[in-house]
Amino acid sequence: MGKRENWLAAWFVAPNAIGFAAFTLLPVAAALLLSLFQWDIFHEPRFVGLGNFRNLLGWVNDDGEWRAGDPRFWQFLGNTFYFMLAIPLTMAASLVLAVVLNQKLPGRVFFRTIFFLPSICMGVGVLLLWKFMYMPDIGMINRALRSLGIEGPDWLSSYHWAKPAIMNVGIWASMGGTNMILYLAGLQGIPPEQYEAAEIDGANRWQQFWNVTIPMLTPTTFFILITSIIYGFQGEFDSAYVMTQGGPDGSTTTLAYYIYSHAFEYFNMGYAAAIAVAMFVLILIVTLINWHFFGSKVHYV
Amino acid sequence: MSRNAGHWLRIIISYVFLTLVGVTMLFPLVWMLATSLKAPAAEALDLKQLLPTEKLRWDNYAIVTGETSFARAFFNSAIVTLSITFGLVATSSLAAFAFARLNFFGRDKFFMGYLATMMVPGVVTLIPLFILLRKLGWIDTYAALIIPPMFSAYGVFMLRQFFLTMPRELEEAATIDGCSKFGIYWRIILPLSKTAIAALAILTFIGTWRSFMWPLMVTYTNEMFTLPVALTRYQETYGVQWPYLMAGSVVLVVPMLVVFVLGQRFFIEGIQVGAVKG
Numbered sequence: 001m002g003k004r005e006n007w008l009a010a011w012f013v014a015p016n017a018i019g020f021a022a023f024t025l026l027p028v029a030a031a032l033l034l035s036l037f038q039w040d041i042f043h044e045p046r047f048v049g050l051g052n053f054r055n056l057l058g059w060v061n062d063d064g065e066w067r068a069g070d071p072r073f074w075q076f077l078g079n080t081f082y083f084m085l086a087i088p089l090t091m092a093a094s095l096v097l098a099v100v101l102n103q104k105l106p107g108r109v110f111f112r113t114i115f116f117l118p119s120i121c122m123g124v125g126v127l128l129l130w131k132f133m134y135m136p137d138i139g140m141i142n143r144a145l146r147s148l149g150i151e152g153p154d155w156l157s158s159y160h161w162a163k164p165a166i167m168n169v170g171i172w173a174s175m176g177g178t179n180m181i182l183y184l185a186g187l188q189g190i191p192p193e194q195y196e197a198a199e200i201d202g203a204n205r206w207q208q209f210w211n212v213t214i215p216m217l218t219p220t221t222f223f224i225l226i227t228s229i230i231y232g233f234q235g236e237f238d239s240a241y242v243m244t245q246g247g248p249d250g251s252t253t254t255l256a257y258y259i260y261s262h263a264f265e266y267f268n269m270g271y272a273a274a275i276a277v278a279m280f281v282l283i284l285i286v287t288l289i290n291w292h293f294f295g296s297k298v299h300y301v
Numbered sequence: 302m303s304r305n306a307g308h309w310l311r312i313i314i315s316y317v318f319l320t321l322v323g324v325t326m327l328f329p330l331v332w333m334l335a336t337s338l339k340a341p342a343a344e345a346l347d348l349k350q351l352l353p354t355e356k357l358r359w360d361n362y363a364i365v366t367g368e369t370s371f372a373r374a375f376f377n378s379a380i381v382t383l384s385i386t387f388g389l390v391a392t393s394s395l396a397a398f399a400f401a402r403l404n405f406f407g408r409d410k411f412f413m414g415y416l417a418t419m420m421v422p423g424v425v426t427l428i429p430l431f432i433l434l435r436k437l438g439w440i441d442t443y444a445a446l447i448i449p450p451m452f453s454a455y456g457v458f459m460l461r462q463f464f465l466t467m468p469r470e471l472e473e474a475a476t477i478d479g480c481s482k483f484g485i486y487w488r489i490i491l492p493l494s495k496t497a498i499a500a501l502a503i504l505t506f507i508g509t510w511r512s513f514m515w516p517l518m519v520t521y522t523n524e525m526f527t528l529p530v531a532l533t534r535y536q537e538t539y540g541v542q543w544p545y546l547m548a549g550s551v552v553l554v555v556p557m558l559v560v561f562v563l564g565q566r567f568f569i570e571g572i573q574v575g576a577v578k579g
Binding site: 182283 | 330332486517553557
């Protein structure tokens with residue numbers, strides 16, 4: 001390599017690096033610090049050490065019976081995991097769509113575009129639309145069910161149905177989106193010789209799918225899984241805010257929503273930061289576990 | 302013969318499947334558009350009618366967009382989205398050029414640091430960021446909406462990957478002709494990277510246009526709301542007037558659709574570049 005260009009490089013990197021340091025690195029460090037304080041942003045912050053974490057994660061002995069210090073946290077953590085059950089469903093749907101689209105059928109680009117539309121349109125507008133469609137009396141979905149002789153529930157106000165209803169919107173919006181495009185790219189990267197070899201060995205289409213397609217797509221699957229889990233932990237704020245306000249009775253409140261409520265509704269800045277730090281650690285652990293178990297199995301082309 | 306029949310059967314099943322999925326994807330969006338053109342109250346609630354019965358109520362759009370706060374929110378969204386898109390592409394491409402093409406102290410370690418922070422969940426930084434902006438007096442201003450989201454590690458990563466694939470011979474020739482490094486960035490690398498730049502710009506545009514949590518946190522007056530935040534407020538104003546709400550939703554969705562349709566090719570390539578791990 002030639003001579004170093006330190007000063008020159010600094011000019012190129014600085015605009016991004018300064019902003020990045022100020023608005024990402026500094027806040028991450030501050031979050032760790034803030035989680036050790038009790039602060040309502042109006043008065044002086046008070047140092048409480050690990051007190052926030054003790055309240056958040058600790059268990060207290062209440063007349064001989066152990067109960068969680070913050071039962072809401074565990075409920076909302078459970079909700080967050082529940083919502084993440086949509087990840088494998090979405091991935092499987094994306095893979096099926098990609099496999100069907102990967103055939104040399106006329107009109108495939110047209111279908112690909114149509115499938116992609118929900119993921120483009122997703123946002124507050126589409127969430128309002130689904131809220132309308134889920135209305136118990138006048139909503140599209142219950143009208144359709146009624147014509148089949150089924151009386152649908154009040155989807156978004158039902159403790160049991162609100163979560164699946166929100167997950168359904170997420171699956172609809174993302175199955176034809178980025179995941180499908182990544183799988184399509186992955187499928188196109190599989191050399192045809194692999195299938196020819198399998199066919200010579202007498203593998204039928206189904207066996208080819210399991211023994212060639214799936215292993216060859218492992219890097220794509222791994223990438224989608226890791227990113228989906230990282231987003232999943234932080235997920236479902238927008239849908240819960242627009243469609244259910246986290247209810248009924250907290251059944252659609254996720255960790256992200258809980259952090260928001262503590263920070264901006266109850267003004268517990270320190271406690272909210274502690275939840276965020278706990279979430280960060282959880283994401284790190286799960287990502288490391290993923291690497292450990294799947295990283296070695298990744299089939300690099 | 303039977304193989305041929307199986308072939309056709311598979312094609313027919315594929316098309317039936319694709320059509321069913323396509324209808325599932327499109328139907329809600331069509332329903333949004335149809336509802337937005339219905340007369341408020343009675344007609345919108347009559348679900349036997351998929352399409353508006355009497356005439357198309359384009360005045361729903363006039364009524365919704367005629368609200369001063371709606372027009373203002375649309376304007377805010379436009380300013381914020383365009384500024385972030387421009388700023389993010391500019392700062393990311395400069396940094397990506399240095400990481401891909403310049404030789405400097407600690408370059409690769411520094412870049413790994415960038416990559417590592419891409420894993421930090423955005424939610425973690427939200428609260429300290431809010432406090433920082435409050436100290437700076439930026440809450441409820443354009444600065445709060447525009448500046449923090451403008452600096453992206455992802456953009457640097459994606460453009461660096463693209464710049465690395467470009468042949469070095471081009472810039473060597475330019476260096477001999479006396480072209481500066483900035484000249485190489487401006488006159489050679491950028492013009493040859495139109496695809497990647499367009500992809501990043503489109504991804505950023507769509508992501509920013511619909512972003513909700515950040516504007517919700519840093520704005521609190523009607524004058525500063527972006528369109529998604531304003532729409533959630535209309536839920537309270539219009540209540541069950543679904544045609545108005547759906548008209549507002551269509552106005553929110555259309556700019557993203559336009560950008561997607563214009564740049565579909567770049568957009569789809571961009572997703573793939575971003576996923577190729579370096």
